[in-house]
Each structure stands twice: as C-alpha cells, then as structure tokens.
C-alpha cells in the first residue's frame with residue numbers, strides 16, 4: 001500500500017472552492033478504534049463550502065483536510081474488534097473526506113447498501129438521517145398527514161420526500177425551477193409548486209385548505225409557511241440555505257397552535273445524546289432502502305478526481321444542482337478500455353491479477369479487486 005496519498009488540505013481559508021487543490025501527504029495510520037478507508041467517492045455539502053471559507057461552526061485548527069461524507073473500502077482495521085473486515089464496502093463521515101484515504105472510528109461505519117454504488121452511498125451519512133429523524137422523531141409524522149417539503153430537489157429535500165411518502169403522507173414539494181420540480185415528482189412528491197414565480201402560499205392552501213400538518217424547511221421560509229400550516233402543525237427548522245436567519249413573531253405561533261421544531265442531527269451522533277437513537281434511525285433507513293422505499297439521489301453529473309472537487313462545490317453553491325453532488329475516484333484511460341473490453345464472464349480471472357498496459361499495485365487507484373468496482377467502471381463508461 002502506498003505510504004502517501006493525495007488530499008485537499010487547507011493551510012489557510014480560500015476565497016472560493018476553485019482555489020482548492022490536492023497535495024501529497026502521508027497516508028494516515030489507524031488508531032486502535034479506527035479503520036483505514038480507501039475512499040472511492042465523497043459527497044459535497046453546503047457546510048463544506050462554509051468550512052473552506054472559515055464560516056462554519058466547526059473549524060478545525062490548520063492544517064486540515066476538507067470534506068465529510070464518503071464511501072469506500074476498508075483497507076485496514078485498528079487493533080479493536082469490528083463487525084467489518086478488510087475489503088468491506090462502507091460509508092460514513094469524517095473530517096477529511098476529500099482524500100484518497102481516511103481514518104475513521106470503526107464503530108461509526110455503515111455498510112454500503114446492496115445495489116448502491118460508492119457515489120450513491122457517499123451522500124447518505126448526514127443527509128438521509130437528518131430528513132428521517134426530522135420527520136419521524138421530531139415531527140412524529142403520521143399516515144394521512146400532509147407535508148410541505150421546501151427545496152424538495154436538494155439533498156435533505158429529496159430524502160424528506162421519500163421518507164414522508166414511505167410513512168404514508170401526502171407531499172407538496174417546492175423548488176425554484178421546472179427541472180427541479182420534475183425531480184421532486186420523480187422521487188414521489190404528489191404536488192409541486194415553484195416558489196420562485198408563484199404565490200406558493202396560496203397554491204398550498206388551494207391544494208390543502210386549512211394548511212399542511214408538517215413543514216420541512218431547509219431554506220428559511222418559516223414566516224411565510226406559518227400562513228399555510230394547519231392547527232397543531234409542526235414546522236421543522238432544518239437549515240438556512242437562503243442565507244438569512246428569520247425572526248418569527250411568536251404571537252402567530254400561539255394563535256395558530258403550532259410548534260417550531262429544531263433539528264440538529266449532528267448532535268445525535270455525539271456520545272451520550274439519546275443513546276440508541278442513531279442506531280434505530282439507521283436500522284429504519286437501511287430497512288427502507290432494502291424495501292426500495294428510499295432510492296439514491298445522486299446527481300447525474302459525477303465529478304471525477306480530487307482535482308474536480310472545487311468544481312463540484314462551486315456547482316452546489318451556485319444552486320445549479322439537484323440531489324447529492326459527488327466526486328469520485330479517478331478512472332484512468334486504461335481502466336475505461338478495460339471496462340469496455342471485459343464482460344462479467346471474464347471477470348474472475350481479471351480481479352487482482354490483470355495486466356493492461358500497466359499493472360497497478362494492489363491497493364492503488366487502478367487496482368480492481370471486486371465485481372462491484374468493476375461494474376461501477378463499466379456503468380461509468382456507458
């Protein structure tokens with residue numbers, strides 16, 4: 001295994017994501033309770049953008065590696081025991097996902113769901129449980145209720161639509177463009193409304209006279225949403241993608257008999273906060289995935305290589321994207337050629353032993369060691 005790796009390390013804050021460049025660093029070594037992961041894909045989050053500019057609530061001391069959500073292969077397990085073994089496909093969260101390798105607490109790792117690619121799984125760890133916990137734990141969504149999901153085509157929005165539908169709710173989704181509204185429909189929204197060029201409050205009330213039971217708000221639309229929330233309604237405060245933190249007149253909360261409900265998923269993951277909740281949430285989410293009720297939300301444009309992470313983050317910040325924007329490991333030209341030339345029947349003799357132009361070292365970027373990885377390459381070139 002190589003002793004060095006490429007990673008996007010910050011030694012100072014950058015003006016924008018395009019200033020991010022990979023450098024060569026020593027490959028990390030896992031502590032007893034950690035695993036070394038070879039990262040195959042890393043997702044982008046809005047907070048990654050804030051963090052590289054020094055505007056996030058969690059700023060590590062310099063130098064630090066950017067990125068958080070990842071999926072990859074367990075390369076080495078520290079001294080402690082684990083239900084995972086070398087070669088397992090996993091996803092998780094770490095400070096430093098924009099790298100070829102990371103070390104992460106083994107107890108936090110989760111298995112890549114069957115049929116999900118690394119790119120799909122890279123976008124799960126923070127986004128999916130935020131939407132699930134918000135709707136089922138914080139708002140206690142029930143079958144038959146109406147849910148208004150703002151920014152329905154965003155990361156948390158698309159998972160929220162799927163979770164609400166799985167619970168048996170009727171979903172109204174909002175978004176800014178016709179393309180994003182079509183995406184919301186594709187993921188199960190019953191009704192869609194453009195909030196950029198319609199009186200969306202009036203439209204919600206036309207669809208659901210009396211108002212919706214739950215508002216899922218990652219944007220900062222609580223004040224307007226109060227006008228179309230039903231008696232006993234719950235308004236979930238997920239985020240402030242529009243940039244402003246609202247001031248809410250509390251008399252309206254009282255008069256409408258509604259609840260403003262905060263959601264801070266990251267805190268649940270800290271030891272001691274509601275023991276057992278994180279495990280239960282993941283059991284439920286993986287169960288829903290197994291039943292096909294939650295599908296991957298990976299944007300069709302997957303960025304290749306650490307060199308393109310900046311472009312992926314720029315697209316996210318420019319509001320051009322839907323779902324999860326992911327950067328995955330570089331696929332070399334000879335790997336593409338290999339992918340084009342081999343079929344599944346040729347697969348076993350090729351694994352770990354093939355030679356095509358050059359033979360990659362075991363564990364290096366080009367080393368294909370399982371069928372899923374090979375198939376990923378094939379999918380990518382189609």
Ligand SMILES: NC(=O)c1ccc[n+]([C@@H]2O[C@H](COP(=O)([O-])OP(=O)(O)OC[C@H]3O[C@@H](n4cnc5c(N)ncnc54)[C@H](OP(=O)(O)O)[C@@H]3O)[C@@H](O)[C@H]2O)c1
Pocket residue numbers: 045046047126127130151152153154155156157174175176177180218219237238239240241242243263264265266316317319321322323
């Ligand atoms: N509370 C928690 O535990 C938690 C966990 C994860 C994320 N969050 C927060 O939730 C928010 C959304 O996260 P996400 O991962 O879904 O992000 P995302 O994929 O980037 O989606 C955000 C969406 O917000 C909409 N939006 C509206 N006004 C915007 C503006 N001025 N600039 C940018 N986007 C705007 C955009 O959709 P349209 O173009 O359709 O308007 C965009 O697609 C973020 O603020 C994030 O920090 C909170």
